[in-house]
Amino acid sequence: MAIGVKVVRRPDSVSYLRATLKGMTLTFGHLFRRKVTMQYPEEKSEPGWSLSPRWRGTHRMLTDEQGRAKCVACGLCPQICPANCIKLVPGEDEDGHRYPLIYEIDEFRCVFCGYCQEVCPEEAIHVGVHYENAEYDRGRFVYDLERLCAQTHPVSSLWDPADPRGE
Amino acid sequence: MSEHELVSLTIEGVDVSVPKGTLLIEAAKQAGVVVPHYCYHPGLPVAGVCRMCLVEVEKTPKLQIACATPVAPGMVVRVMSPPALEARKGVLEFLLINHPLDCPICDQAGECELQDYVFQEGRARTRYGSFAKRFNPVEDFGGDVLYVPNRCILCTRCVRFMDHVADDSILNVSERGDRALIGIHGDRALDHPWAGNVVDLCPVGSLISKDFLHKARAWELDRTASVCTGCSQGCNVTLDTRQSAVVRARPRPNPDVNRYFMCDYGRGQYRWMNGGDRIEAPLLAERDGLVATDWDHALARAAQLIKGAAGRTVVLASARASTEALFLARRLAGGSSVTGAFRVEYVPGEAPLSGVPNLALRSERAPNATGARVLGYTEAFDAAVRTASEAGLVLVLDEPLHGVPANTLAGAGMVIYLGTVLPEAARVARVVLPIANVAEEDGTFVNRDRRAQRYFQAKATPGMARPAWWVLGELLAELGRGGPFATAAEAFDLLSREDPSFAGLSYATLGTQGVGLPAARPPVVVPA
Ligand code: SF4
């Protein structure tokens, strides 16, 4: 036998009854406490509960008064994106304004770091406070510009170093 | 006073010795310090209008502008001292009063000197937030140039380029004070053949290229040293590539060739480098036409054909082919009865840039015609094509065969075609070997002044295409006449050993700026 190994011998006879009862007491005790389980999806919210305002979920593109995406295709978000999941092709509209001809985010590859929102000089792209994303088709997880603009969920307020606790 | 008299001074605590008359800003470069500057450009006369280059010189009462102050013995210069930094911060603040927050939509972002210096030493926040900025609409200056007046910092580099270098004074500073902007002659467009240089010279995004507009961001580009293929001047350029496509060419400084400039015709050359109709696999002639194969089979077949060839050999080469490829093709064609020919498009009239000696868009519109001549090729192209129709072996090196009737080469014993695209006349080839174009390989060109200059690979080759020096090296090796080569440098080494015009040269000695070949030998007489 290897040096330094201590063998603890099991007592020959022992009753587990006391330990079992102790455990059961704890288990059944919970029946009479306040319930914390929410009956999702029937219940989606309840007083005193909400997603954190710093939640980073699927994206939303904000629009201007005319309903156009605020994005000017500056190219910073595809550059900063660590997952390389933003596809951007810049173009020019009739008035000579730069705008995204193609803007797509692959939400499957996204790691929801929120860097795109942080870097955007136009406050256009945002990560959303939102979590219901189920689809029947994997292809639907590549959100194009139209879809990003059509999202209505609230957008994340990212961590602010000046206000680290969100107060 | 000799021109080479040296002056010693101290810049940022570093002792430097520079020739008398050197400007402080240039001396500072030797001390490893870049003094922030806008109006100064080494290729233009000094103006001293932007005040960005203020530095502290000991024993002078006021700060001095480094771009217009010549060095003096014993000078002690401080570039990063608190008074100098404070003054430059003030200059930047003034520039930003009217400069829009345009970086997200500005093509210059990422390579903008205003961005750089403000980031480096400007104020973090504006103190003029409550004032409306001056606004002027974007103006089309003609040619390839757009003028965005709001971004202009009035450094006058563009005006001085047109006045003193292009010698076509059509730009000026119009209006006064804070309304000043760059104006263009009422009846003229910025269509001088060298006008595109103002886009490179502009330190901000005020003069921008229509061709490049919104195409790519500066930080997405890979930059590769290359040589322009537009004409036999051989201007040094940088090819900017994005995702294996060349998106623009810009001049690369070379004091002996093009200084800081290139012409607009040369700028447009990048387009053909992205052409899509490329041969992507080696092809062999079988009963049912040309059939794709792999390199081993194609090379073996080509070598076998060359070994069995009898009679005269004709090499039809392109003057866009690298010097290495031209040399190896001739070597492959072998011994005595070889005709080598190329042709060049001549466009009458040169377009000189008058401020730079010996710089013009030349009428000879090919980069390596001189290289071909040095290697014994002649311009008797039509005669060579006639000879080719009865020759035992015809080797075509990326010559597009425009105007050569489709069946001309059918009479030849056999045709081996090395090329990027497959013209109709080359379909009679027994073997077709796909090669890289200038943006896809390393190589050298020899310009009209017999200067050998290297260019570097800027993007990937399509499909199975390989550089011509590699293909020819493999074939030579099969025949036991040199090669194979692992790099273009090895191919060039063989050239320098075998051809006295290139004796003693190597890729290391050529560097990125090129070297002149020794004086011309008496022309080699090659029987046509
Ligand atoms: S959240 Fe992060 S990973 Fe997702 S798109 Fe934005 S930058 Fe990319």
Ligand code: SF4
């Ligand atoms: S950072 Fe903002 S403005 Fe820039 S491309 Fe992304 S979404 Fe558009």
Ligand code: SF4
């Ligand atoms: S357009 Fe550009 S180069 Fe010309 S003065 Fe303005 S900033 Fe300078």
Ligand code: SF4
């Ligand atoms: S002068 Fe000739 S080599 Fe120079 S940029 Fe123009 S075309 Fe190219």
Ligand code: FES
């Ligand atoms: S660079 Fe010296 S004043 Fe402009």
